[in-house]
Amino acid sequence: MSDEPAGELDTPSAVPGGSVPARPWPAVTRRIRQSGLLLLLAAMVAGFTRADPAFLHVANLMSVLQSVSVVAILAAGVTLTLAVGGFDLSIGAVAASSVMAASYAMVVWGLGAVTTVPMVLAFGACVGLVNAGLIIWLRIPDLLATLAMNFLLTGLQLIPTAGRSISSGLILPNGESADGVFDPRFLAIGRLRLGGVLPVPVLLMLSIAVALHVLTQHTRFGRLFYAIGGNEVAARLAGAPTRVLRLCAYVISGTLASLGGLVVAARVGRGDISSGSSLLLDAVAAALIGFAVLDRRYPNVFGTVVGAIFVGVLLNGLTMLNAPYYTQDFVKGAVLVGALSLTFGLGRGSR
Amino acid sequence: MTAPDPILTLHGLRKAFGATPALAGIDLSVESGRILALMGANGAGKSTLVNILSGSYAPDAGRMILRGRAFAPASPADAARAGIATVHQSTQLAGTPGLSVADALLLDRFVAADAPLFVTRSSVRRRAAAVAAHAGFDLPLDWDFAAIGPADQQMVAIARALSRQASLLILDEPTASLSAREAARLFSVLEDLRARGLAIIYISHRSGDIERLADRAVVLRGGRIAADLPRPIDLAAALNAMIGRPMDSLAAERRESGPAVLEAQGVVLLAGASPIDLTLRAGEVVALTGPLGAGKSRLLAAIGGAAPIVGGTLRLCGKPFRPRSPGEAIAAGVVLAGPDRHRSSFVPSDWPGGSVAETISLPHLRRWFPAGFLLGDRERHAAEHAITRLGIRAAGPRARLATLSGGNQQKVVLARWQAEPTRVLLLDEPFQGVDVGARADIVAALRADRGTATLVATSDPEEALQLADRIFVMERHRLIPWADSARFVA
Numbered sequence: 046m047s048d049e050p051a052g053e054l055d056t057p058s059a060v061p062g063g064s065v066p067a068r069p070w071p072a073v074t075r076r077i078r079q080s081g082l083l084l085l086l087a088a089m090v091a092g093f094t095r096a097d098p099a100f101l102h103v104a105n106l107m108s109v110l111q112s113v114s115v116v117a118i119l120a121a122g123v124t125l126t127l128a129v130g131g132f133d134l135s136i137g138a139v140a141a142s143s144v145m146a147a148s149y150a151m152v153v154w155g156l157g158a159v160t161t162v163p164m165v166l167a168f169g170a171c172v173g174l175v176n177a178g179l180i181i182w183l184r185i186p187d188l189l190a191t192l193a194m195n196f197l198l199t200g201l202q203l204i205p206t207a208g209r210s211i212s213s214g215l216i217l218p219n220g221e222s223a224d225g226v227f228d229p230r231f232l233a234i235g236r237l238r239l240g241g242v243l244p245v246p247v248l249l250m251l252s253i254a255v256a257l258h259v260l261t262q263h264t265r266f267g268r269l270f271y272a273i274g275g276n277e278v279a280a281r282l283a284g285a286p287t288r289v290l291r292l293c294a295y296v297i298s299g300t301l302a303s304l305g306g307l308v309v310a311a312r313v314g315r316g317d318i319s320s321g322s323s324l325l326l327d328a329v330a331a332a333l334i335g336f337a338v339l340d341r342r343y344p345n346v347f348g349t350v351v352g353a354i355f356v357g358v359l360l361n362g363l364t365m366l367n368a369p370y371y372t373q374d375f376v377k378g379a380v381l382v383g384a385l386s387l388t389f390g391l392g393r394g395s396r
Numbered sequence: 397m398t399a400p401d402p403i404l405t406l407h408g409l410r411k412a413f414g415a416t417p418a419l420a421g422i423d424l425s426v427e428s429g430r431i432l433a434l435m436g437a438n439g440a441g442k443s444t445l446v447n448i449l450s451g452s453y454a455p456d457a458g459r460m461i462l463r464g465r466a467f468a469p470a471s472p473a474d475a476a477r478a479g480i481a482t483v484h485q486s487t488q489l490a491g492t493p494g495l496s497v498a499d500a501l502l503l504d505r506f507v508a509a510d511a512p513l514f515v516t517r518s519s520v521r522r523r524a525a526a527v528a529a530h531a532g533f534d535l536p537l538d539w540d541f542a543a544i545g546p547a548d549q550q551m552v553a554i555a556r557a558l559s560r561q562a563s564l565l566i567l568d569e570p571t572a573s574l575s576a577r578e579a580a581r582l583f584s585v586l587e588d589l590r591a592r593g594l595a596i597i598y599i600s601h602r603s604g605d606i607e608r609l610a611d612r613a614v615v616l617r618g619g620r621i622a623a624d625l626p627r628p629i630d631l632a633a634a635l636n637a638m639i640g641r642p643m644d645s646l647a648a649e650r651r652e653s654g655p656a657v658l659e660a661q662g663v664v665l666l667a668g669a670s671p672i673d674l675t676l677r678a679g680e681v682v683a684l685t686g687p688l689g690a691g692k693s694r695l696l697a698a699i700g701g702a703a704p705i706v707g708g709t710l711r712l713c714g715k716p717f718r719p720r721s722p723g724e725a726i727a728a729g730v731v732l733a734g735p736d737r738h739r740s741s742f743v744p745s746d747w748p749g750g751s752v753a754e755t756i757s758l759p760h761l762r763r764w765f766p767a768g769f770l771l772g773d774r775e776r777h778a779a780e781h782a783i784t785r786l787g788i789r790a791a792g793p794r795a796r797l798a799t800l801s802g803g804n805q806q807k808v809v810l811a812r813w814q815a816e817p818t819r820v821l822l823l824d825e826p827f828q829g830v831d832v833g834a835r836a837d838i839v840a841a842l843r844a845d846r847g848t849a850t851l852v853a854t855s856d857p858e859e860a861l862q863l864a865d866r867i868f869v870m871e872r873h874r875l876i877p878w879a880d881s882a883r884f885v886a
Binding site for chain 1: 700702721722723725726727732733734739740741742743744746747748749750754758759761762765768769770771812
């Protein structure tokens with residue numbers, strides 16, 4: 046609303062809606078902004094393929110998708126909390142502690158994949174529930190509550206193993222040795238390629254992307270999520286059960302974060318204490334880049350997943366061109382600043 | 397007030413947005429020591445004219461002469477320096493909670509480039525007192541800005557605007573959120589300013605304000621001056637010029653009503669407040685009028701499930717009714733459209749759900765899409781039906797709300813709650829920022845709904861008269877029947 050010229054409500058020109066057909070220029074720039082990031086993605090793929098035709102091989106594309114799958118899954122959850130007007134900063138720690146929980150369950154308790162997976166997902170859902178409790182019932186601002194939860198879990202995951210990473214033969218704090226092993230069926234979650242081509246994490250990412258896209262864009266629940274994020278008072282006065290829906294968003298976000306942690310644990314095959322360190326910021330960046338995809342300017346699952354893939358393609362291509370690893374964060378940051386400027390800065394006047 | 401000199405003269409002022417002219421040639425002179433009422437329906441060009449005078453827009457063509465010199469402000473600050481003081485409609489923006497009244501009075505001084513870096517409490521208080529005294533107001537300088545009433549907030553905005561040697565004061569709907577008593581205080585302030593030789597442009601929809609204050613009324617329609625009326629102002633002629641068609645006798649006719657739908661017995665809204673009895677019948681429109689803070693909004697919110705009641709009973713169609721949330725009330729057929737549609741009904745216009753169709757469907761999603769998926773044309777049909785039935789000027793069901801004028805936005809709110817049959821329709825200040833034409837359409841749509849009991853809260857008695865079968869005046873949580881309503885209905 047604040048972007049509208051002050052007199053718009055009082056001018057007849059406002060009534061026919063949208064753009065003014067007499068001036069084609071704003072329509073062109075809007076079209077460019079809407080498809081800008083997708084065009085850039087296509088251009089990048091073309092450029093990297095030109096530099097090295099191997100870039101376009103199915104195996105490489107799958108490895109790009111696999112490398113972004115965990116971030117994309119986490120980011121889809123964050124997108125949902127953004128849609129209800131909140132924010133979940135605990136996802137990185139939820140994923141990391143899920144890596145530890147899954148490893149601990151199998152290595153120390155000797156459990157199999159069939160028990161471990163639901164247990165860890167339930168853990169993520171519980172964290173979401175606690176987040177929702179802090180935010181909705183104790184009325185702690187979302188950023189603060191989930192940031193605090195992030196700290197809490199980051200510390201909590203270190204306690205059972207006294208700060209050691211978990212692999213078979215781990216020496217526990219009481220001096221005993223843990224002899225459990227990772228269930229091969231569990232490792233398949235991170236390592237199996239269906240038909241020799243499609244990695245399971247990519248399949249998970251795509252299924253979640255489609256499911257959440259349909260949920261947010263094509264169901265009444267999605268409409269209510271966005272209504273709460275847009276104006277919670279109005280949503281409540283329209284009869285929406287705002288607390289329950291906000292709670293759902295945080296529970297879904299927590300569950301997806303623990304799923305991301307399961308994928309990491311299954312791929313790495315050990316409970317590495319530093320495994321989740323960059324996940325939070327990468328996922329938040331993907332969700333924010335998602336605002337710019339299609340120039341939507343609001344959190345949306347499609348944009349989020351494209352945002353994650355965009356960063357993945359860029360990093361993969363640059364690595365292929367022998368860019369040093371330590372430039373990666375700089376590149377991600379540059380993409381984020383560029384995407385946000387594109388969305389919020391350049392197009393303001395013509396909306 | 398003999399032979400007043402024009403302080404501001406406009407010649408052939410034009411402004412267009414895209415292909416549509418907002419101002420199509422305005423010639424006007426504004427005299428000092430006079431109050432000029434600027435009237436016009438939404439979209440008539442009032443805001444555009446004010447935005448040009450106050451330096452927010454540049455005109456496409458035409459000349460402005462202020463105190464004998466060409467006037468072409470490059471910015472609002474430029475216009476303020478030239479002596480044009482503008483007080484916009486939402487005066488809450490004049491200050492913020494946590495700021496004292498004295499701070500709010502000096503806010504524009506604090507942000508000035510030559511402001512001192514450090515200020516002491518006593519210097520702030522002294523300078524604020526000077527600003528208030530210059531305007532001739534007595535304001536509680538030490539109070540928190542949020543704690544003073546809307547009338548005082550208005551005074552703060554006016555005093556601040558006047559503190560820069562203004563010769564022309566522009567007020568945009570200053571009484572929109574004032575009670576009758578507060579408005580009377582504002583009027584005497586304005587009369588005092590007029591007597592001191594200030595030129596005042598006063599924008600209002602309210603005939604009472606104009607009757608009391610205006611020395612002259614200029615009516616805009618379609619970006620042109622449709623009427624220029626001297627005092628005593630012929631309000632009927634002004635209204636006719638405004639809407640372009642004659643207005644019938646104002647007061648609504650009282651009709652037969654159906655069975656009792658909602659009965660309130662001894663309802664207490666706040667601890668210590670007096671109990672309220674009220675019966676609403678099917679097919680009637682009941683209006684609550686009275687000053688702000690009298691409990692009108694609270695009564696509506698309590699019936700609509702948005703606020704608790706302390707004591708007493710509500711019965712809906714004979715059965716006890718005690719909604720714990722708006723959702724429960726809506727499920728029982730009792731719906732509430734809160735005051736300030738942007739705050740209580742709409743999501744931001746560029747956010748998902750900000751189109752006409754999505755705004756209408758929000759409370760009905762469960763009924764319209766029981767499977768959960770938003771498939772089929774139900775939503776679009778409902779919006780198209782509403783657009784035709786209520787005469788909503790919008791590009792279509794998918795038009796964003798920000799592209800609609802205030803009156804049309806309010807019709808969308810009404811369309812939302814009339815999209816499904818309801819037992820009780822509660823509307824809190826439904827005519828804020830709604831022009832006369834749209835108001836007439838909304839009144840007709842409310843009165844045509846013969847199956848519903850409608851309760852409308854409005855602080856404007858004229859709106860109540862135009863709308864209602866029965867009127868109550870609410871004062872300090874008590875309902876008083878409008879005893880001499882017969883006088884108006886004649």
